[in-house]
Structures are given as structure tokens and as C-alpha cells.
Amino acid sequence: xxxxxRQPRQGISTITAAIPLVLLMIVYMIxxxxxxxxxxxxKLLPGVGTMVDAVQRMAFEPxxxxxxYLLWADTQASLSRLGIGMSISALIGLCIGVLxxxxxxxxxxxxxxxxxISMIPPMAILPILFILxxxxxxxxxxxxIVGTAxxxxxxxxxxxxxxPREQIIKAQTLDATSWQLIVRVVLPQVxxxxxxxVRLSLGSAWLFLIAAEAIASTEGLGYRIFLVRRYLSMDVIxxxxxxxxxxxxxxxxxxxxxxxxxxxxxxxxx
Amino acid sequence: xxxxxxxxxxxxxxxxxxxxxxxxxxxxxxxxxxxxASGCGKTTFLRMILGEESPSRGSIEIDxxxxxxxPGRDRGVVFQRYSVFPHLTVLQNVMLGLELAHSRLxxxxxxxxxxxHIRQSREMLDRVGLLSxxxxxxxxxxxxxxxxxxxxxxxxxxxRIVLLDEPFGALDPGIRSDMHKLVSELHQDLGLTIVMxxxxxxxxxLLGTRVMVFDKLRLDPHEPDLYxxxxxxxxxxxxGARGVPASPSTASVPQHMEGNT
Numbered sequence: 001x002x003x004x005x006r007q008p009r010q011g012i013s014t015i016t017a018a019i020p021l022v023l024l025m026i027v028y029m030i031x032x033x034x035x036x037x038x039x040x041x042x043k044l045l046p047g048v049g050t051m052v053d054a055v056q057r058m059a060f061e062p063x064x065x066x067x068x069y070l071l072w073a074d075t076q077a078s079l080s081r082l083g084i085g086m087s088i089s090a091l092i093g094l095c096i097g098v099l100x101x102x103x104x105x106x107x108x109x110x111x112x113x114x115x116x117i118s119m120i121p122p123m124a125i126l127p128i129l130f131i132l133x134x135x136x137x138x139x140x141x142x143x144x145i146v147g148t149a150x151x152x153x154x155x156x157x158x159x160x161x162x163x164p165r166e167q168i169i170k171a172q173t174l175d176a177t178s179w180q181l182i183v184r185v186v187l188p189q190v191x192x193x194x195x196x197x198v199r200l201s202l203g204s205a206w207l208f209l210i211a212a213e214a215i216a217s218t219e220g221l222g223y224r225i226f227l228v229r230r231y232l233s234m235d236v237i238x239x240x241x242x243x244x245x246x247x248x249x250x251x252x253x254x255x256x257x258x259x260x261x262x263x264x265x266x267x268x269x270x
Numbered sequence: 271x272x273x274x275x276x277x278x279x280x281x282x283x284x285x286x287x288x289x290x291x292x293x294x295x296x297x298x299x300x301x302x303x304x305x306x307a308s309g310c311g312k313t314t315f316l317r318m319i320l321g322e323e324s325p326s327r328g329s330i331e332i333d334x335x336x337x338x339x340x341p342g343r344d345r346g347v348v349f350q351r352y353s354v355f356p357h358l359t360v361l362q363n364v365m366l367g368l369e370l371a372h373s374r375l376x377x378x379x380x381x382x383x384x385x386x387h388i389r390q391s392r393e394m395l396d397r398v399g400l401l402s403x404x405x406x407x408x409x410x411x412x413x414x415x416x417x418x419x420x421x422x423x424x425x426x427x428x429x430r431i432v433l434l435d436e437p438f439g440a441l442d443p444g445i446r447s448d449m450h451k452l453v454s455e456l457h458q459d460l461g462l463t464i465v466m467x468x469x470x471x472x473x474x475x476l477l478g479t480r481v482m483v484f485d486k487l488r489l490d491p492h493e494p495d496l497y498x499x500x501x502x503x504x505x506x507x508x509x510g511a512r513g514v515p516a517s518p519s520t521a522s523v524p525q526h527m528e529g530n531t
Contacts, residue, residue, distance in 0.1 A: 164352035169322060174367040174427060175343035180377045188357045265357050265407040
């Protein structure tokens with residue numbers, strides 16, 4: 001039988017999915033053991049015990065200087081930046097994208113600019129943002145928005161254009177005005193696609209968030225990682241990275257669930 | 271007075287003439303079927319009545335008023351596919367036309383008005399046999415049921431003209447004949463004016479009260495796109511009761527046309 005036709009049995013998928021991760025952990029632990037055997041003070045590949053201690057310290061004991069539980073304070077700061085940034089970005093992306101897709105005259109003015117703006121590497125204008133908006137929260141929101149909104153705009157425009165011509169004509173024969181067409185036909189159909197678009201942009205949103213936090217911040221997951229780098233604290237960095245990955249996974253999963261629950265008609269249409 | 275007047279309508283694209291010099295009238299209550307080979311411009315013609323495209327020359331009038339180049343509520347349409355809205359349930363799909371007419375800003379109806387709209391829509395669904403699936407999404411429906419839905423969605427706002435663009439082209443033969451029956455009944459009972467495009471000649475003769483055949487009147491073998499199609503046959507059919515054609519056999523079709531489909 002050809003390899004392309006061999007299907008893993010149902011139910012085995014959780015095991016196959018876990019194997020690479022388990023292997024990765026085993027390889028890590030072997031190397032960690034080896035280095036620690038040579039030098040017990042080695043910081044590069046800390047043992048599991050050291051990392052558990054670090055997590056205990058960061059998450060469940062108040063910081064001696066500030067009295068905060070650092071992991072939670074950092075998580076809250078980062079998530080609120082990500083949430084506010086992405087929400088504004090999604091809103092802008094939806095509005096501009098839908099108008100670009102529906103109204104030819106709007107698109108004639110704005111589509112080309114959106115295409116050009118989306119080519120600007122957002123990290124390159126980070127200094128400009130810091131200069132314009134200061135080092136506070138605002139510049140971080142703006143970086144996330146600048147980084148993700150153009151993509152969402154273009155994606156939404158594309159999705160609107162993909163709606164079958166027949167539907168748009170049909171709505172007009174039902175006497176829909178342009179406004180009614182947008183409200184009853186276009187918007188409800190692009191909402192699940194917007195959530196998909198947001199899901200795909202979240203990866204780059206995290207990148208911009210952590211970059212902005214690394215450069216100028218006083219709290220946040222990215223800030224912490226870059227702060228403890230100075231002390232070579234791999235025992236803090238690694239759990240933080242795992243935690244960020246876990247958060248990203250949870251957000252991704254929740255957005256999928258929202259799509260499945262709120263837009264049951266959508267799944268079959270992809 | 272005739273409902274649709276077509277005055278010397280030409281349609282050509284840059285390097286290609288599609289239709290040339292169409293002249294005819296369609297009266298209220300007629301069921302016109304337009305048949306012809308694929309690419310003969312019959313769908314282009316339908317799009318022009320729909321207002322999706324405009325004639326290169328000549329004019330089309332409805333009720334004596336020249337057509338605006340955009341679709342409107344006097345001309346309902348059912349396409350071969352994608353005529354219904356996937357994000358609305360069957361009932362919501364039918365209600366849409368009523369709601370849009372009722373509320374320009376909110377695009378929805380509320381309270382007593384809504385109850386009334388639901389009642390009207392359910393009556394329409396009952397008529398086309400979809401009442402049992404009123405709360406399902408179109409995706410769960412078969413092709414035939416989706417076309418029934420598309421029809422009822424169009425008919426609920428009572429358009430002056432119903433345009434059908436190969437509406438049964440994607441259906442199985444059995445379901446197709448059910449749909450033929452439904453369309454004939456609706457035509458008779460509601461006194462609809464229907465213009466239907468099809469590539470199936472026998473379907474055209476079975477349903478229509480008048481069959482028009484689109485084909486090229488002149489052909490330059492070295493440049494096939496030079497001349498467009500015109501009306502080669504315009505055949506009025508007399509019918510008995512319940513839309514059964516008096517002469518249903520395709521034997522009345524001139525011999526050379528059969529090769530066209």
C-alpha cells in the first residue's frame with residue numbers, strides 16, 4: 001500500500017501528537033543531566049526541579065520588592081495589551097476591509113494605500129511609534145494595530161469579493177439598499193472569516209507585543225524574559241515561553257469554538 | 271400593453287459581438303423560455319433585463335420606462351446556484367425581502383409586524399413544500415430544495431418579472447420534473463411573467479408559453495465572433511388546461527436546431 005493511503009487509526013492521534021513533544025523533553029533532560037553532572041551551577045539547561053522552583057517563585061510567592069505575583073501581573077499586562085490591540089485592529093480591519101470590498105469608489109481611494117502600508121515592516125517603524133506615542137501603553141497598542149490591521153483589511157476585502165456575485169444580485173432584486181446589503185448579507189457572512197483572520201494574525205501580534213515589551217516596558221511577559229536574560233535565568237525563561245505558547249493555544253482554541261458556536265452555518269461552507 | 275419592450279438591442283464586447291438587433295415585446299403573464307447553444311448570448315440577454323449589464327446599443331423598457339442599469343425589486347431572479355443566503359435559515363431567507371422593505375435602517379422587523387412577516391413566509395414555504403425544514407440552514411437542503419427556497423424567496427415580494435437563469439441545470443432528472451410542475455403551477459396560479467433561460471430545448475417547450483431560440487443569423491467561418499446571435503425562432507405555444515402544451519413533442523422543432531444543444 002502507498003504511504004499516502006495509510007491512515008492512522010482513529011483515537012491514535014493523541015498519542016502520535018504527543019510523541020514528538022515527549023521526545024523533545026527527553027532529549028532536553030538528557031542534555032541537561034549531562035551538563036549539570038559536569039557543573040552543578042550550570043545555568044544554560046536547568047533541570048526540571050530548578051524550573052519548578054522558579055515557577056513557584058514567580059507565580060505563587062509575592063515579589064519581595066513589589067509584592068506582586070510576577071507571572072500573573074506579567075500575564076495580565078501582556079494579555080490586556082494583546083486584547084486591546086487586536087480588538088481595535090479587528091474593528092478597523094473589518095470596517096475598512098468591508099467598505100473596500102463592497103464600495104468601488106471607496107476601494108478606488110483606499111485599496112492601493114492599504115496594499116502599500118501592509119508592506120511596511122512594522123518593526124522598522126517601532127522607533128517612530130515610541131517617538132510619537134511615548135513609551136507607554138499606547139505605542140504598544142499602535143504597534144500591534146500597525147502590524148496586524150493591514151493584513152486583516154486585505155483579508156476582509158478579499159473575503160467580501162469572494163461572496164458569490166449571485167448573492168449580491170439577489171439581494172438587490174429584493175430591493176436591498178447598499179446599507180442593507182452590508183448589514184444583512186455581507187457583515188454576517190464575513191464575521192466568522194474575521195475571527196479566522198484574527199486567529200491567523202495572533203502569531204504576529206505576539207511577536208510585536210513581545211518586541212515592544214522587550215524594548216520599553218516595566219511589566220509583561222516579553223519584558224520579563226528579556227529582563228532575566230541578563231542573569232542567564234533559563235529557569236525563568238523556559239517556563240515563560242511554555243506559558244506564552246499555552247496562552248496562544250488557548251486563545252486559538254477559544255476563537256475556533258466561538259466560530260463553531262456562533263456561526264454554525266459556516267463550517268460546511270469552507 | 272406589453273411589459274417588456276426590447277428595441278434594437280445590441281451587445282458587444284471589445285472584440286466580439288454577442289447579440290445583434292433584438293426586437294421583441296413580452297406581455298404580462300407570458301412564460302418565455304429562451305433556448306440556444308452555450309455561448310449564444312442568452313444569459314447575457316437575461317443579465318441585461320436584470321440590469322447587471324447594459325446594452326451596447328438600443329434600449330430595454332419595462333412598463334414603458336427605460337431600464338436602470340442595476341437590479342431592482344421589479345425583477346426577481348433565481349440562478350443556477352448560490353441564490354440563497356447560507357447564513358440565514360430557510361425561514362429567514364424568505365423573510366428577508368419583507369424585512370428589507372419594511373425597515374430601511376434596521377433591516378429587521380419587530381413585534382406584530384414580525385409575526386405577520388413570519389406568517390406570510392410560512393405560507394409561502396408551505397406552498398413550495400419547505401415548511402418542515404423552515405429552521406434549517408440552506409446547506410442542509412438538497413439542490414432541489416434550495417431552488418424551491420430561492421423561488422419562494424423571490425416570489426414573496428411579488429416582482430413584476432421573474433427571471434430564471436438555468437434554474438434546474440444542476441438538478442437530478444426526477445427532481446427536475448417536480449420543479450417543472452411547481453414552476454408551471456406558480457405561473458398559472460400567481461399569474462407570473464417569467465423569462466427563463468435554458469439549454470434544454472424540451473424543457474423550454476414543456477414550460478414556456480413562448481419559446482425563443484437564440485442563434486447566429488450570419489456566420490463568418492473565418493471570424494466566428496464577428497456576428498452576434500439574434501432570434502432565429504419565436505414560437506408561441508397554445509396550451510390546454512394546467513399548462514399542458516397542446517403540442518408537447520419536440521418534433522415541431524425545425525430539424526437543424528436539434529443539433530444545437
